[in-house]
Structures are given as structure tokens and as C-alpha cells.
Amino acid sequence: MSRLFEGAHHINSVEVNITEVRGNYYESPPASDGALQLLQPHIAAGALHNSEDRCDAPKCHPETRTAVQENILGWAVHDAGSEGGSVKNVMWITGPAGTGKTAIAGSIAETCKERGILAGAFFFSSFSGDARRRSKRYLVPTLAYQLVRLECFRDVSREVELAIRQDPAIFEQRLEDQLETLILRPLRAWRHSVETPVPDPMVIIIDGLDECQAPRPETEGRAVPRRDEDEQLEILEALQQLVIHAAFPLRILLLSRPEPVIRRFFAHTIGFYHEIFLDDKYDPDSDIALFLRAKFAEIRLRNPAIPTSWPSEDVIRLLVKMASGQFIYVATVIRFVDGPSRNPQLLLKQVLETGMRSDPDSPNPLAPLDLLYTAIMNRSPDPRLLATWLAIIEADLEEGPYTSVSFIGWSVDVSPRSAFFWRALLCSYPGEADSLLENVSSLMAIPPRDDFNTEFHFYHRSFGEFLNSPRRCTSLYISNKMRDSLLQVRAVQVLKGNGPAFSLAATEEAVVFYTRFLQVFVARKVFCDAFVIPSLKADFLACDSSWWMQKLSEVPGVTYLGQNMTSGFLYPWLDSMHIYCNLFFCHSVCKHWRRGAERFARDNGRFVPGPLWLIHACVVRNHREILARMGRKDAYYRPWPSGLAIPYAKFGEDAESSPRSSRA
Known part of the structure; x- marks a missing residue:
């Protein structure tokens, strides 16, 4: 059989070679698994096509998207469609939001694995709970990990292990x-030494490239933070350099939205890639109709009282028209109709009534989907409050997970972004979360109340984008100011009530809530701003500060310049309260909470911030605000110099440095 990079124009024995490498993944570790052990800590396991994180990921419904899949597989096997016999080792699948790109990628990955031609896959996801799935840092190690597990590349494993041991900082x-180090060089050495034919061709799948995100400024420490577009372009340029080498016997399937940086890259690299744009050429309407008929048949089987004529073909055609080629629309419709209310006919009627209000000439191609989102949210007993909750949750998901919050030398470990915490913080009475959220289960995954670790999860990125767009969300749009206002009110209610609206029965509940509450309080300035609002100031002054000092002393993971401190929680907490004080006078709320800290320190022999610490806090804060006004985006994330200790004093030890002697 002709080799992929040896200029062959005709490949006729495809099936023979595919049979030779069928079942190419190890059922157990190979004899030499050193490379696997060295790579494993640096991979994003959730980005694998068959990961637990993707157990419910969308795939193409049987007999749908067949034309697209046939084109992709034709290119993968023998580069069908190449002009003049030239081999094009990259295919870019693109299209608008909701056209089923990830479903196609998942189905192609399964098919390629069955045929023995899947070399590896990486599924980016900007809203996954696994932060590694949104970072380029884990892309190459994850692909290398899958490559060395292939039986046909058994000898590559030794080369990868040697490369890592020679340069452990390669990651x-x-x-x-x-x-070059983890993939190309090992393949080059392997091809020069191997006697068996190259298993040609095989495919690497990278989905959701547009969802790759740059690190947060405080985790990277760059003077000028990287943009998401910079990360995506680096991936594209690196892959381009990879595929031009004859030693690279693989093809790469990329799937993404047509974002500007990605479009510009491919516009300037004409000749080395195929492009498939998911538009009407591939007749999505027929596939959507087939999908709807199959799903409605499943609903009828679970509900024998529904007549077999439901829904009519006219309804199917209307739903197809409203979908406008977007599979996300019909997938959301099915989740909604097949919801927990067990009344599919009534729910479908509501969907159709919503669709009738859609303007077919609207310049917004997502108008039918937006109307569906709006209709589902309006079924809540308080749609505006629900929208505010969702805006808070979306902001937390968009913010991305981070392991600690650092400021002025102090670091607070962050607990998981659990749905349990947001339930506890945002509820004004027991059961409010269930009442608000029960009707949006078709739009987001809602963990049970006793699940302390799982976070809320939107089924599709378009829902978060809908919430953030005043043009699309219209009457339910929640501005940042409105979102922060609810956070302020709920935070003060928790402070004043010595805990959330419902009791925290289990010790684990309390640890999760109070740890996360401390982190959110000090990390989000919106909470700190609340005590200068006249309507909330009185509530702040009415809080039992001594009780909170005792409760927060149980929060683990607070460090000062890298050293664990049993009373370290006092410093980030009081810094949050001290944010509006100046060098000469403290705000009344700051004084109130400092008195509580002093009482706690006196009773427990703990350390409290002294006057020099307060002065340092003001100076550092002013410096950072100046940097921010100068346009330094990382101003508030710049770490306090490790060589500069911040003064503190043990209560009663030194009259001059005692907090009680300080007015600053």
C-alpha cells in the first residue's frame, strides 16, 4: 500500500491495512509502560473521546449526518477529494453554534476506533468541570499518551520515555x-528503525478548538495576559509545522466554530487542508426530521396513552423549519418535551406556540432557539430571579476553576465550585432552589441537594451566550450590576443569619459551605462593596462578628507567604472589610469586624493584623489601582513580593503594635 507522505496518488488496498491494525488499543499496559507513567500526570483524561466526563456527550443519531461522515471518512482513509493527487493531511469542519460539530466528532471518533484508525482525540470544552479540557497545556501530552498505547506504535513508547527523561521540563x-519532542522525534526514530509497514492512514481528532482558553492572569503571572485567540493560533501554527513532516504518518481532523482567528489562519494556508462548512449543502433538515421522528417514537413507547399519530407530519415540518439547521434546537426541544412533568403533548404545544412568535425574517439565526430558552425560563415561578441565579452560575462557570486566591501575601485554598454551595448561598428560604430550577432541567444539569461536589452544568454553550446577550435574552437579561446586587444581598443575609437559609446538618456540608464562602467573599469585590451601601450597612453592623471569627477559624488551607497559619483566615477576611478605609481612618464596618477579631484573638491566643499591616494593605491597594488605571490587566493579580513580610501582632503582646492601638 502507498505511504501517506511518499507521494502516492492512488490508494487501493485500504481495507487490508485497516484490518491489520484493528483493535489497536491495549487491553492491559504494555511490557514497557514507562512513557505512560511519565505522561499520565500531564494529560486531560476528560478530553478523551471515551472519557467518563463525556459519557453523555452528543453523537449523531443513527442514519443522520451520513453525507458529512462519509466525506470525513473518505478523506481519512484515502484523502478523497484531493485535487491533482496532492495529499491534504488536515480537515477543518466548521459551522455556526448548534450545528452538531461535537456530535459529528464523537461519532467519527467511535467509527475510527472500530476501524482501528483512531490515533488519538482531544475534546476541548470551555464549560466542563475539568479545567484541563480548556487548556492547551495538556493537548500534546494527551495525544502522545494515546499514541504510545497503540499496538502498531509499540516502539514509539520507548522513544517518548527517553525523551521525557532527557528533558523532564518538556511539559x-x-x-x-x-x-517535536513527544511526537515527531519519536515517530522519526521509529520509522527509521521499524521493519513493518507504517499503519497508514490514521486520524487525530481535535474538537472545540475555539473553546481553548488562556490561563487566568493570577495563575500565569504574565505581565501581559494571553488572549484565548493567542492560544488557539499557537495550536494551529504548531499543528501546521507537524503535518508537513514526512515522519508524521497521521491526519488531523479539526472541528471549531468559524471564529475570526481560526478563519484568518486557514485563509492564509490554502492548499494543505480540506474544509467542510455545515450548511444546507449537507441537507440538515432531512437529518433533523429523522432525529425528531425517532425521538418522538421513543417518547410514545414510554407513554402508551399517546396516540401513534402524535405528532403529525405538519408538526415535524414546522419544528424542522424552526430549527434552521441547528441540531441544538431540536435536542433542546426533545429534552424539554420529555421532561419530568410527564405531559409531552402539552409541553410540545407550548414549544409550538413559542415558535409561532418567531419572526422568520429575523436577522438573528438563533431567534427560534432564543424564544425556546425564554419560554422554558418563563415557566419558573419567578423568571427574573431565576435569570439572576443563572447569570451568577454562568459567571462562575465562565470564570473557570482556580485552586487558590492570593493577595497581599495570603493565599486561600478554593473548594470545588459545587452546586450545593450556590444553593445554600442564594436561597432566601428552604426549598427555593428546587422551586426555581425544576423547570430548567432541559437546559442544565442540576445535581441533587446532598451532592457536595458536582457543579451546575449547561448542556450547551449557546445557553450561556444567550444569558450574556441583552439582544437575545431581552426581558430576562441580567446586567452585571443586577447580578452583583443579589450576591450582595444574599451574602449579607448569610452573615446576619449566621449561616444560610437552611441548616447545615452534616459536618461536610458546613466545611464545603464556609470554605467556599470565605473564598468568594474575599475574591469577589462585590461582597466587599456591600457595606458602603446604606441599605446594607446596618445589616453588616448587626452581624455577630465574634461568631463568624470562630466559625471561619475552622476553614482549612489559608497560608501566609507559603506557610500554613491557623488564624490565617483573619487576614483575607479583614482585608476585604478594610478595602474602603484610608491611611487615617477605618470605616465603621471595618472597626466592628476588627473588634470581633480582637475578641476572638484574646479568647484563643491567635494573631491579628497590626497597624502596619493595615497601612501596607492601603499602600498595596492604591498601587494596584494605579496600575489598573494605566491599563495593566493583571494589576489586581500581581503577587506581593515574597521577601516583604507583612507585620502582624499577637493580641496583648505589644501595646504599640496591638490592633487596639491602631486607627488605620
Whole structure:
């Protein structure tokens, strides 16, 4: 059989070679698994096509998207469609939001694995609970990990292990260098030594490239933070350098939205890739109709009272028209109709009534989907409050997980972004969360109340984008100011009531809530702003500060310049309260909470911030505000110099440095 990179124009024996490499994944670790052990800590396991994180990921319904899949597989096997016999080793699948790109990628991955031609896959996701799935840092190690597990590349494993042992810092280097060291160089050495034919061709699948995000400024420490577009472009440029080498016997399938940076890259690299744009050419309407008929048949089977004529073909055609080629629309419709209310006919009627209000000439192609989102949210007993909750949750998901919050030398470990915490914080009375959220289960995954670890999860990124767009969300749009206002009110209610609206029965509940509450309080300035609002100031002054000092002393994971401190929680907490004080006078709320800290310190022999610490806090804060006004985006994330200790004093030890002697 002709080799992929040896200029062959005709490949006729495809099935023979596919049979030779069928079942190419190890059922158990190979004899030499050193490379696997070295790579494993640096991979994003959730980004694998068959990961637990993707157990409910969308795939193409049987007999749908067949034309697209046939085109992709034709290119993967023998580069069908190449002009003049030239081999194009990259295919870019693109299209608008909701056209089923990830479902296609998942189905192609399964098919390629069954045929023995899947070399590896990486599914980016910007809203996954696994932060590794949104970072380029884990892309190359994850692909290398899958490659060395292939039986046909058994000898590559030894080369990868040797490369890592020679350069253990390779995982911190540029993508181009990682690809050279972990993939290209081992393949080059292997091809020069191997006697068996190259298992040609095989495919690497990278889905959701547009969802790759740059690190948060406080975790990276860059003077000028990287943009998401910079990360995506680096991936594209590194892959381009990879595929031009004859030693690279693989093809790469990329799937993404047509974002500007990605479009510009491919516009300037004409000739080395195929492109498929998911539009009417591939007749999505027929596939959507087939999908709807199959799903409605399943609903009828579970509900024998529904007549077999439901829904009519006219309804199917209307739903197809409202979908406008977007599979996300019909997938959301089915989840809604097949919801927990067990009244599919009534729910479908509501969907159709919503669709009738859609303007077919609207310049917004997502108008039918937006109307559906709006209709589902309006079924809540308080749609505006629900929208505010969702805006808070969306902001938390968009913010991304982070392991600690650092400021002025102090670091607070962050607990998981659990749905349990947001239930406890946002509820004004027991059971409010269930009442508000029960009707939006078709739009988001809602963990049970006793699940302390799982976070809320939107089924599709378009829902978060809908919430953030005043043009699309219209009457339910919640501005940042409105969102922060609810956070302020709920935070003060928790402070004044010595805990959330419902009691925290289990010790684990209390640890999760109070740890996360401390982190959110000090990390989000919106809470700190609340005590200068006249309507909330009195509530702040009415809080039992001594009780809170005792409760927060149980929060683990507070450090000062890298050293664990049993009373370290006092410093980030009081810094939050001290934010509006100046060098000469403290705000009344700050004084109130400092008195509570002093009482706690006196009773427990703990350390409390002294006057020099307060002065340092003001100076550092003013410095950071100046940097921010100068346009430094990382101003509030710049760490306090490790060589500069911040003064503190044990209560009663030194009259001059005692907090009681300080007015600053």
C-alpha cells in the first residue's frame, strides 16, 4: 500500500491495512509502560473521546449526518477529494453554534476506533468541570499518551520515555517543542528503525478548538495576559509545522466554530487542508426530521396513552423549519418535551406556540432557539430571579476553576465550585432552589441537594451566550450590576443569619459551605462593596462578628507567604472589610469586624493584623489601582513580593503594635 507522505496518488488496498491494525488499543499496559507513567500526570483524561466526563456527550443519531461522515471518512482513509493527487493531511469542519460539530466528532471518533484508525482525540470544552479540557497545556501530552498505547506504535513508547527523561521540563515548553519532542522525534526514530509497514492512514481528532482558553492572569503571572485567540493560533501554527513532516504518518481532523482567528489562519494556508462548512449543502433538515421522528417514537413507547399519530407530519415540518439547521434546537426541544412533568403533548404545544412568535425574517439565526430558552425560563415561578441565579452560575462557570486566591501575601485554598454551595448561598428560604430550577432541567444539569461536589452544568454553550446577550435574552437579561446586587444581598443575609437559609446538618456540608464562602467573599469585590451601601450597612453592623471569627477559624488551607497559619483566615477576611478605609481612618464596618477579631484573638491566643499591616494593605491597594488605571490587566493579580513580610501582632503582646492601638 502507498505511504501517506511518499507521494502516492492512488490508494487501493485500504481495507487490508485497516484490518491489520484493528483493535489497536491495549487491553492491559504494555511490557514497557514507562512513557505512560511519565505522561499520565500531564494529560486531560476528560478530553478523551471515551472519557467518563463525556459519557453523555452528543453523537449523531443513527442514519443522520451520513453525507458529512462519509466525506470525513473518505478523506481519512484515502484523502478523497484531493485535487491533482496532492495529499491534504488536515480537515477543518466548521459551522455556526448548534450545528452538531461535537456530535459529528464523537461519532467519527467511535467509527475510527472500530476501524482501528483512531490515533488519538482531544475534546476541548470551555464549560466542563475539568479545567484541563480548556487548556492547551495538556493537548500534546494527551495525544502522545494515546499514541504510545497503540499496538502498531509499540516502539514509539520507548522513544517518548527517553525523551521525557532527557528533558523532564518538556511539559512547560512551547507547543511546537512539545510536538517535536513527544511526537515527531519519536515517530522519526521509529520509522527509521521499524521493519513493518507504517499503519497508514490514521486520524487525530481535535474538537472545540475555539473553546481553548488562556490561563487566568493570577495563575500565569504574565505581565501581559494571553488572549484565548493567542492560544488557539499557537495550536494551529504548531499543528501546521507537524503535518508537513514526512515522519508524521497521521491526519488531523479539526472541528471549531468559524471564529475570526481560526478563519484568518486557514485563509492564509490554502492548499494543505480540506474544509467542510455545515450548511444546507449537507441537507440538515432531512437529518433533523429523522432525529425528531425517532425521538418522538421513543417518547410514545414510554407513554402508551399517546396516540401513534402524535405528532403529525405538519408538526415535524414546522419544528424542522424552526430549527434552521441547528441540531441544538431540536435536542433542546426533545429534552424539554420529555421532561419530568410527564405531559409531552402539552409541553410540545407550548414549544409550538413559542415558535409561532418567531419572526422568520429575523436577522438573528438563533431567534427560534432564543424564544425556546425564554419560554422554558418563563415557566419558573419567578423568571427574573431565576435569570439572576443563572447569570451568577454562568459567571462562575465562565470564570473557570482556580485552586487558590492570593493577595497581599495570603493565599486561600478554593473548594470545588459545587452546586450545593450556590444553593445554600442564594436561597432566601428552604426549598427555593428546587422551586426555581425544576423547570430548567432541559437546559442544565442540576445535581441533587446532598451532592457536595458536582457543579451546575449547561448542556450547551449557546445557553450561556444567550444569558450574556441583552439582544437575545431581552426581558430576562441580567446586567452585571443586577447580578452583583443579589450576591450582595444574599451574602449579607448569610452573615446576619449566621449561616444560610437552611441548616447545615452534616459536618461536610458546613466545611464545603464556609470554605467556599470565605473564598468568594474575599475574591469577589462585590461582597466587599456591600457595606458602603446604606441599605446594607446596618445589616453588616448587626452581624455577630465574634461568631463568624470562630466559625471561619475552622476553614482549612489559608497560608501566609507559603506557610500554613491557623488564624490565617483573619487576614483575607479583614482585608476585604478594610478595602474602603484610608491611611487615617477605618470605616465603621471595618472597626466592628476588627473588634470581633480582637475578641476572638484574646479568647484563643491567635494573631491579628497590626497597624502596619493595615497601612501596607492601603499602600498595596492604591498601587494596584494605579496600575489598573494605566491599563495593566493583571494589576489586581500581581503577587506581593515574597521577601516583604507583612507585620502582624499577637493580641496583648505589644501595646504599640496591638490592633487596639491602631486607627488605620
